[in-house]
Amino acid sequence: MFRDRREAGRALAELLTAYRDKPDVVVLGLARGGIPVAWEIAAALGAPLDAFVVRKLGAPGHEEFAMGALASGGRVVINDDVVRALRVSPQRLSEIAEREGRELQRREVAYRDGRPPVDVTGKTVIVVDDGLATGASMFAAVQALREADPKEIVVAVPAASESSCRQFAGLVEDVVCASMPSPFRAVGESFWDFSQVSDSEVRELLATPTLRPAVGTRLRGKTPAEVIGAAAIDAPDGIPPTEVLEELIGDAKVVLIGEASHGTHEFYAARAAITKWLIREKGFCAVAAEADWPDAYRVNRYVRGAGHDESSDQALSGFERFPAWMWRNVVVRDFVDWLRRHNVECANRNERMTGFYGLDLYSLHRSMGEVIAYLDKIDPRAAARARERYSCFDHVSSADDGQAYGFKAAFGAGASCERQAIEQLVEMQRNAVEVARRDGLLHEDEAFYARQNAQTVRDAEVYYRAMFGGRVASWNLRDTHMVHTLTALLDHLGRDGAPAPKIVVWAHNSHVGDARATEVGNDGQLTLGQLVRERYGNDCRLIGFSTYAGSVTAASEWGGIAERKAVRPALNGSIEELLHEVGRESFFVSPLITDAAAEPLSVVRLGRAIGVIYLPATERQSHYYHVRPADQYDAMIHIDRTRALEPLEPTSVWHAGETPETYPSGL
Numbered sequence: 001m002f003r004d005r006r007e008a009g010r011a012l013a014e015l016l017t018a019y020r021d022k023p024d025v026v027v028l029g030l031a032r033g034g035i036p037v038a039w040e041i042a043a044a045l046g047a048p049l050d051a052f053v054v055r056k057l058g059a060p061g062h063e064e065f066a067m068g069a070l071a072s073g074g075r076v077v078i079n080d081d082v083v084r085a086l087r088v089s090p091q092r093l094s095e096i097a098e099r100e101g102r103e104l105q106r107r108e109v110a111y112r113d114g115r116p117p118v119d120v121t122g123k124t125v126i127v128v129d130d131g132l133a134t135g136a137s138m139f140a141a142v143q144a145l146r147e148a149d150p151k152e153i154v155v156a157v158p159a160a161s162e163s164s165c166r167q168f169a170g171l172v173e174d175v176v177c178a179s180m181p182s183p184f185r186a187v188g189e190s191f192w193d194f195s196q197v198s199d200s201e202v203r204e205l206l207a208t209p210t211l212r213p214a215v216g217t218r219l220r221g222k223t224p225a226e227v228i229g230a231a232a233i234d235a236p237d238g239i240p241p242t243e244v245l246e247e248l249i250g251d252a253k254v255v256l257i258g259e260a261s262h263g264t265h266e267f268y269a270a271r272a273a274i275t276k277w278l279i280r281e282k283g284f285c286a287v288a289a290e291a292d293w294p295d296a297y298r299v300n301r302y303v304r305g306a307g308h309d310e311s312s313d314q315a316l317s318g319f320e321r322f323p324a325w326m327w328r329n330v331v332v333r334d335f336v337d338w339l340r341r342h343n344v345e346c347a348n349r350n351e352r353m354t355g356f357y358g359l360d361l362y363s364l365h366r367s368m369g370e371v372i373a374y375l376d377k378i379d380p381r382a383a384a385r386a387r388e389r390y391s392c393f394d395h396v397s398s399a400d401d402g403q404a405y406g407f408k409a410a411f412g413a414g415a416s417c418e419r420q421a422i423e424q425l426v427e428m429q430r431n432a433v434e435v436a437r438r439d440g441l442l443h444e445d446e447a448f449y450a451r452q453n454a455q456t457v458r459d460a461e462v463y464y465r466a467m468f469g470g471r472v473a474s475w476n477l478r479d480t481h482m483v484h485t486l487t488a489l490l491d492h493l494g495r496d497g498a499p500a501p502k503i504v505v506w507a508h509n510s511h512v513g514d515a516r517a518t519e520v521g522n523d524g525q526l527t528l529g530q531l532v533r534e535r536y537g538n539d540c541r542l543i544g545f546s547t548y549a550g551s552v553t554a555a556s557e558w559g560g561i562a563e564r565k566a567v568r569p570a571l572n573g574s575i576e577e578l579l580h581e582v583g584r585e586s587f588f589v590s591p592l593i594t595d596a597a598a599e600p601l602s603v604v605r606l607g608r609a610i611g612v613i614y615l616p617a618t619e620r621q622s623h624y625y626h627v628r629p630a631d632q633y634d635a636m637i638h639i640d641r642t643r644a645l646e647p648l649e650p651t652s653v654w655h656a657g658e659t660p661e662t663y664p665s666g667l
Helices: 005-015 034-045 080-086 090-112 136-146 162-169 199-207 224-231 242-249 265-282 293-303 312-318 330-348 364-378 380-394 402-410 418-430 432-436 441-466 471-493 519-523 528-539 575-581 595-601 616-623 652-656
Strands: 025-031 049-059 062-071 075-078 124-128 152-159 174-179 254-257 286-292 355-360 503-506 540-546 549-554 563-567 586-589 605-608 624-627 635-639
Touching: 005 034, 005 152, 005 174, 025 034, 025 136, 034 049, 034 124, 034 152, 034 199, 049 090, 049 136, 049 199, 062 080, 062 090, 062 136, 075 136, 090 199, 124 136, 136 152, 136 162, 162 174, 162 616, 224 575, 224 595, 242 265, 242 540, 254 265, 254 528, 265 330, 265 503, 265 540, 265 635, 286 293, 286 471, 293 312, 293 330, 293 355, 293 364, 293 441, 312 330, 355 471, 364 380, 364 441, 380 418, 402 441, 418 441, 441 471, 471 503, 471 528, 519 624, 528 540, 540 575, 563 616, 563 652, 575 605, 575 635, 616 624
Parallel strands: 025 049, 025 124, 124 152, 152 174, 254 503, 254 540, 286 355, 286 503, 540 635
Antiparallel strands: 049 062, 062 075, 549 563, 586 635, 605 624
């Protein structure tokens, strides 16, 4: 709870520091309750403050229940469903609107004391209220402000329901909700002191300056971009100097390297180059990717000189599930070729080779097939038991359709195969000691591979059922599976007195970053990066990537074809925009290397995440969330303009690319 509106404003200001000292920012408080909150924000940001008057159209006899709102400029917003349900006549509605219109005009005259309203045309407008209940007043304000043609609108409130915050995320460029109580009953429940704000208090606050005094022609101190620029280290093509990597990595045994999209060439290429250095110079012996276990293990066999594939292209052909381009692309193919050559050299010198492994769990049916195929070779009776157990899945889903199984099992339309998946995993774990006694490291590797497939079946079964029970639960199951697989891999590679293994992890920023430094962490969401930090502490490093604009390989819907799409310039108030303002093509920045970088990177900003789908039309709600980069990563690599990753089988649609547009006008 907040002590009062002023304290709530100071808390909100901490979440809006990305807009500090920007000349085109205006703060508008919804009168009257939003003004004390807005004054604290405007003072902290060094921005002009004005009142925006909105009058609620209260239902007859229940004036606190809004059936619409009236905003400055004469904009009227009506909730037709409420009006019909309460059977309010057009004449009665007109009378209420006329009465509230007179009060609105009185307040506008009284509050400004003759001053004209602040011009918001072409400006970033931060609209502030003391909370969102129905959202009717804020909705009216947003609708009215749109007619004034601002550059963008940011809604900021101390307290709101989660549904209201989500709703406005689709209407404006940014939404900042300091708290989302659940259950949400009333705005006043978030304040110790929620006494009514008087007209005189509003006039006094509006007359109190919020702009900071200037020194010469600029504001005091360096801008955040200037601070980062002084701390930044040039990283051509996204590859930092080796001495910087040496200082960052130190003796870490797990290094997670991210990507801000699943389809950007520079992210993949820089990550591959850094990984080669880690393998050659720091003794890393495995790459663990956000990829399915059986598909990645086929690549592992190839790079270690085993299996039947004769080329990297063949070895990567197991990646058939959408989105195949994540791994079937020219950068990964070239890296796989390099890794095989490296391992040949290692074998000639009798040195440890480097493997390639998957961490993900989508391979429900393929992993079942791999378990049975392994048991067929070593114990036909055990294979028969596995077939009997796994046949449960055949009754509720077609081959490799885990979602169909999960839907039927979750809603009682089909049997749950949880018991059978657990029984098979337990049997394979019980037999692990006997298998370990057999001669040959290769056989032990294959036994480990089979056990992990059984573990994947068990975890995938739980995951697919959880998909229909909540986004956070299924996400957490997936990332927990990844960290368990990573731990099992470290244990396996360090067996029998082998040198302590070191592993590079390739995954999206949203997995690599620490969830505790993002807004999704408030929802209880975990990430691989957070779990690895908690488990390995200073023995791990998290590296994130970012870009401002360019192109990306992505689909328009799940299961869609790969397209080459234009990436819009990053939103105002985002970490990508801040790093763009540094004015360099590509650079590395880390608070661990340069202490001064910590302050600007500790500010809460928007962060962009493009997965396998990119939807520019709904970019704010589809691809941005609030992050605190200094705590999310140990280091960031920014490449200002990037290009689309090239699939191994590009279609004519990919070659054609997206029709260029001049953002945001489209002219």
